[in-house]
Amino acid sequence: MSVSANEPTALRPWLVPALLLLLIPGVAFLAGRFVRDQVETEVWQAIGAAYGSRAAGPRELFDLGERCELPAWSTLFECQLYAAAGILLWSSVLTGLFALGLLAYVADRASQARKSLERLPEFFRAAVRSLGIGAALLGISLSLLLAGSLTLVTLVLLEAVPRGFVLGIPLLGLYTASRTAKAALSLNRPLEHRELALPVGRSDAPGLWRAIDDVARQLGTEPPDHLIVTNEPNCYAIEVPVQTLSGRVTGRTLCLSLPLLYLWDEEELRSVIAHELAHFHGADTGYSRDFAPAFRSATDAVDELQKAVSRDWRALATLPLVPLFTCTIERFALATASHSREREFIADAAGARVAGGLALATALLKVACAVPAWSVYLARLSEEPDDPPPAGQAVAWLTANRLDAPVPPDWLAADRLPHPIDSHPPLVQRLERLGTTIDRAWRAALMPNRPSASLLPQAAELDRRLTERISELAHLIRSKARTSDKKSENDRSSSVA
Numbered sequence: 001m002s003v004s005a006n007e008p009t010a011l012r013p014w015l016v017p018a019l020l021l022l023l024i025p026g027v028a029f030l031a032g033r034f035v036r037d038q039v040e041t042e043v044w045q046a047i048g049a050a051y052g053s054r055a056a057g058p059r060e061l062f063d064l065g066e067r068c069e070l071p072a073w074s075t076l077f078e079c080q081l082y083a084a085a086g087i088l089l090w091s092s093v094l095t096g097l098f099a100l101g102l103l104a105y106v107a108d109r110a111s112q113a114r115k116s117l118e119r120l121p122e123f124f125r126a127a128v129r130s131l132g133i134g135a136a137l138l139g140i141s142l143s144l145l146l147a148g149s150l151t152l153v154t155l156v157l158l159e160a161v162p163r164g165f166v167l168g169i170p171l172l173g174l175y176t177a178s179r180t181a182k183a184a185l186s187l188n189r190p191l192e193h194r195e196l197a198l199p200v201g202r203s204d205a206p207g208l209w210r211a212i213d214d215v216a217r218q219l220g221t222e223p224p225d226h227l228i229v230t231n232e233p234n235c236y237a238i239e240v241p242v243q244t245l246s247g248r249v250t251g252r253t254l255c256l257s258l259p260l261l262y263l264w265d266e267e268e269l270r271s272v273i274a275h276e277l278a279h280f281h282g283a284d285t286g287y288s289r290d291f292a293p294a295f296r297s298a299t300d301a302v303d304e305l306q307k308a309v310s311r312d313w314r315a316l317a318t319l320p321l322v323p324l325f326t327c328t329i330e331r332f333a334l335a336t337a338s339h340s341r342e343r344e345f346i347a348d349a350a351g352a353r354v355a356g357g358l359a360l361a362t363a364l365l366k367v368a369c370a371v372p373a374w375s376v377y378l379a380r381l382s383e384e385p386d387d388p389p390p391a392g393q394a395v396a397w398l399t400a401n402r403l404d405a406p407v408p409p410d411w412l413a414a415d416r417l418p419h420p421i422d423s424h425p426p427l428v429q430r431l432e433r434l435g436t437t438i439d440r441a442w443r444a445a446l447m448p449n450r451p452s453a454s455l456l457p458q459a460a461e462l463d464r465r466l467t468e469r470i471s472e473l474a475h476l477i478r479s480k481a482r483t484s485d486k487k488s489e490n491d492r493s494s495s496v497a
Helices: 012-051 064-068 077-115 117-158 163-184 206-219 258-263 266-281 284-311 313-318 321-355 357-383 391-403 427-433 438-444 459-496
Strands: 197-199 226-230 236-238 242-244 247-249 253-257
Touching (some): 012 117, 064 077, 117 163, 163 284, 197 242, 197 459, 206 226, 206 321, 226 258, 226 459, 236 266, 253 266, 258 357, 266 321, 266 357, 321 427, 357 427, 357 459
Parallel strands (some): 226 253
Antiparallel strands (some): 197 226, 236 253, 242 247
């Protein structure tokens, strides 16, 4: 895969994590030098005051380290401080080198992943596994360096140490590092996807399943093991277990959108089914299944770090690990998003082969218009959660009204990615690959005389059940918001009183 000319250089994204990882070792190094210089100066001044300047000699020639090697000097408190500062110096250098080595290894894995996208999940797992082990060691090392620096500096300047605060730093660092490592190394934890959806068996919708089977035959792939429907304007194919409202399904699962079934005719539906089944046929779902555990483990590790610092600032030493994890996630997400966008084009070609490019183009356009309609519905539901209209039909109605406009809205024609890690290409580019344009697809995106929902006999019942669950969630969110507002009001009243 080629890298565009305006893309940042390979090293630039890692610069900030490198600087932050070296911050505490750098501070510790300076603290060690400061303590050594202060102790050496104080001892030199004490010798001069007791025995005269001739006995002390020139300051620049006075070496406390040499004198502390003498048996008579080695037990002095000042020599012990000097030795501890030396340990701090070497520890800071070794920790900094280890941090840079870990960063270089992860950066290399990310670079290799961009060259071999088929092995990207393997490289990502290796990077996250290394980060887990490295985070445990670095978290402890950084915490010890910070605690050691504070201890020595306060001893020299104040002749006292805030024991409770300083001791808490390595203890919290050890706790945070172990939790972070555990999260990052949980790569084999079973995956499960949750969806506000209901399964549809073959006997429930034989017509819909016949369409799915027919498309699968045309593509030369197996049909999905399960079909689920949701009220969100979103369709996808997935190979991990899915927890639905009525139970857990495993194997290969196809998810279709109920509002879109009201908007699509059968050819549009077949084009979308072909697109989604092409992801099975092209092993894209298996690729995502291999990538997802490492992605989840890395994000869980970041959550652990952020929670630890938010609970107690004495865990601050582990904070530089956050950009290390987030930069790794971002680099690999960029690589896999580029791969995903190419796979979307291939899946679009499969949809066009089965039902024609224009059918898929109008189906995609209706999806794009249904997304803001779904947001409008949810916003209204949050304000008035009692007795809402069926979500599927309401979102379809809102989308149909939008499609009645004589010209498409300007935002549909955006030719740039909303975000670099967006896994889907812009709609304009997808339509161009299908041999059409936004304007032509807009004119062809008519409401069907016989919507695809007719293939789902219990569509109204499913719509009702899904809407009830959405309404329950809206009530729950509103009650929590009211409780939070009431608590804030009580807190303000107490503070005023």
